[in-house]
Amino acid sequence: MDNNSKKKAEFRVLKNGPLQVTGNFTLKCSEGKVIDTKEMIFLCRCGGSANKPFCDGSHRRVGLRD
Amino acid sequence: MDPNERKYANKEITVHWKPSTCIHATTCYRELIEVFNPRNRPWINMDGASTERIIDIVRKCPTDALTYEWNEDGKVSEKPPESGLSKGSRLEEAKDQPAEIRIMKNGPYVVEGDFTIIGSDGQGLKQMLMISFCRCGASEEMPFCDGSHRIENFTNSCD
Missing domain, CATH: 3.30.70 (Alpha-Beta Plaits)
Known part of the structure; x- marks a missing residue:
């Protein structure tokens, strides 16, 4: 599936968990370096992941609460 | 004002x-x-x-x-x-552009472009062309950044 046929990006806030991103998006570092991703990603929101920017399940240990 | x-x-x-x-x-x-x-x-x-x-x-x-x-x-x-x-x-130019997620050094995810946000209750949140999501876990305006990463001394960068 190429970029043009992808749907508009959707950010789904999972309760007490990560940010699920799907659709047409790119992921970059502050200075512009592109990070290759799958079509669906889960971004850490609790600050505790050892695999940032991605979720590793640490939100349960950290006790993230929305 | x-x-x-x-x-x-x-x-x-x-x-x-x-x-x-x-x-x-x-x-x-x-x-x-x-x-x-x-x-x-x-x-x-x-x-x-x-x-x-x-x-x-x-x-x-x-x-x-x-x-x-x-x-x-x-x-x-x-x-x-x-x-x-x-x-x-x-x-306005960001409209119809793919969403770009920028991982800010020691700060939030800044998103620009065409995107929708679904809140943790399953409801759509306010539409905008640019927003920042908390990634330190300490914001009191979840899921958005409120600047708390500075108080938490949150440090992370992929640069």
């Missing part, structure tokens, strides 16, 4: 700061900490750099949280509403 709006001046310009509009994109203090330092009070030090440099950074603010105007009559004036319009039109 934002009741918390503040003004900071040097001899030439006055910088306006509207906290309710700030999305904590961190552009100002990453690029010019000598002037924009959230750990200091007041957090803007107008003596920290040249007027030209301060204007350069104020223009890079992705929202209208930072604007400026010239103090004296007779100089080319850029009132806050005008700079606001130019920023607004730049954001």
Whole structure:
């Protein structure tokens, strides 16, 4: 599936968990370096992941609460 | 008008700061900490750099949280509403563009482009063309950034 046929990006806030991103998006570092991703990603929101920017399940240990 | 709006001046310009509009994109203090330092009070030090440099950074603010105007009559004036319009039109260009997620050093995810947000209750959240999501876990405005990463001394970067 190429970029043009992808749907508009959707950010789904999972309760007490990560940010699920799907659709047409790119992921970059502050200075512009592109990070290759799958079509669906889960971004850490609790600050505790050892695999940032991605979720590793640490939100349960950290006790993230929305 | 934002009741918390503040003004900071040097001899030439006055910088306006509207906290309710700030999305904590961190552009100002990453690029010019000598002037924009959230750990200091007041957090803007107008003596920290040249007027030209301060204007350069104020223009890079992705929202209208930072604007400026010239103090004296007779100089080319850029009132806050005008700079606001130019920023607004730049954001209009983000429409129909793929969403770009930027992982800010020691800060939030800043998202620009065409996207929708579904809240943790399954409801759609407000639509906008640019927003920052908390990634330190400490925001009191979840899921959005409220600047708490500085208090938490959150450190992470992929640069």
